[in-house]
Amino acid sequence: MKSRRSSCTDSGSESSELDSKSPEKYETATRRRMAANARERKRMQGLNTAFDCLRKVVPQWGQDKKLSKYETLQMALSYIMALNRILTDARRHTAPHRQWLDLQFDSVQPENYACLMSYDPPAGQDYIHSSFSYQLNGHQVHA
């Protein structure tokens, strides 16, 4: 884990204002701030996990250096556009060209998006894509 800012602590900046108030209020505010910081840390970690999943799915220039968050989003956008184009073009082709389409998807393997498949939505929430499924190179894919 990275070191924290030296000038800031989990106690929060509201301490100075609350110093003059009752110790109970100060304690409560401190506890709330620490809890909020912990939640924010956890939230950002979740976001980073999602970015890691996206990096596994998106094409990379090289394996030596991982894409930054910005680059990952840009690459994902380009990748989706490219796949969309492939599908659009495929619709214009008839059966004799089916092999061509299979070739386009040759590099798309289930293990590449395993992290997305295992995603559990929060309880009580339904997602449209949760019942989505399709056939890809003989693989039945459920998402």
Add this chain to the structure above:
DNA sequence: TAGGCCATCTGGTCCT
């Protein structure tokens, strides 16, 4: 050493 990227803290806003 400057610049890019990132983690963390923080306060504000919105939602449940």
Add this chain to the structure above:
DNA sequence: AGGACCAGATGGCCTA
């Protein structure tokens, strides 16, 4: 009231 989300600020690490 409390949690989720967001954006700004700040400081650390790394690389050219």
